[in-house]
Amino acid sequence: MYPAPVQRPPSGGTAIVAGISALVGGLLGVVGMIAAMVRMVTSDYPLFAWGYAPAWVSIVSAVLLVVDVVAAVLLLIGAIMLFRRGKSAPTMVALGCAGVIGAYMAGVITSVAQFGHFDMGSRIFREVVFGQSAVNSLLGPHVDLPWFLPILLLVFPAVTFLLALLPSTRKWCGRGNQRPTWAPAAPRMPYQHPGMPQAPGYAPPQAQWAQGHPQAPRPQDGYR
Numbered sequence: 001m002y003p004a005p006v007q008r009p010p011s012g013g014t015a016i017v018a019g020i021s022a023l024v025g026g027l028l029g030v031v032g033m034i035a036a037m038v039r040m041v042t043s044d045y046p047l048f049a050w051g052y053a054p055a056w057v058s059i060v061s062a063v064l065l066v067v068d069v070v071a072a073v074l075l076l077i078g079a080i081m082l083f084r085r086g087k088s089a090p091t092m093v094a095l096g097c098a099g100v101i102g103a104y105m106a107g108v109i110t111s112v113a114q115f116g117h118f119d120m121g122s123r124i125f126r127e128v129v130f131g132q133s134a135v136n137s138l139l140g141p142h143v144d145l146p147w148f149l150p151i152l153l154l155v156f157p158a159v160t161f162l163l164a165l166l167p168s169t170r171k172w173c174g175r176g177n178q179r180p181t182w183a184p185a186a187p188r189m190p191y192q193h194p195g196m197p198q199a200p201g202y203a204p205p206q207a208q209w210a211q212g213h214p215q216a217p218r219p220q221d222g223y224r
Helices: 013-042 055-083 089-115 122-130 134-139 149-153 155-165 167-174
Strands: none
Touching: 013 055, 013 089, 013 134, 013 155, 013 167, 055 089, 089 122, 089 155, 089 167, 134 149, 149 155, 155 167
């Protein structure tokens, strides 16, 4: 019996793409948050605009910052684990992407509730409401970014989220520490001489003689 053929391992294309996207997103999130914190500390306004904005706005801003930090850490660790084919890596990347998307949507809702009754013009209002991303924190003070850019950038965490949850990604990561194995050959049954009980696993030498061999037992010869 020949051993069973080894199954071909699943392709890691989706996992690698998800890992690269998660790594870039995590690095961008960390750098953007550092830039935002530096700008808040060096500005004339207190941290999270405490005392200038409504108390609930300052609390929500602090909570969203913590969510962004946790999401960025999850993306970075999940990306590294994806490259190492860790079993829990897809879940970490998916949670990080969900945190990024959820924090952005919560920031948009908070900005609408805070500035919705101000007459600041449609263009400035859109920039204030939708400019709640790490890219705006990093490049906003230096480059005039379009207001819809953060919405377009949400495509990357959304696609990364889907790639991390694909069965091919999970299957590729689930077999990270396994080695190919061969199925053992089926055991061969021992030879049983006709008309004579044999012990399990025992075959008399005569069983190996071909018919017509000079030393082969003749039909009239019996065992005594």
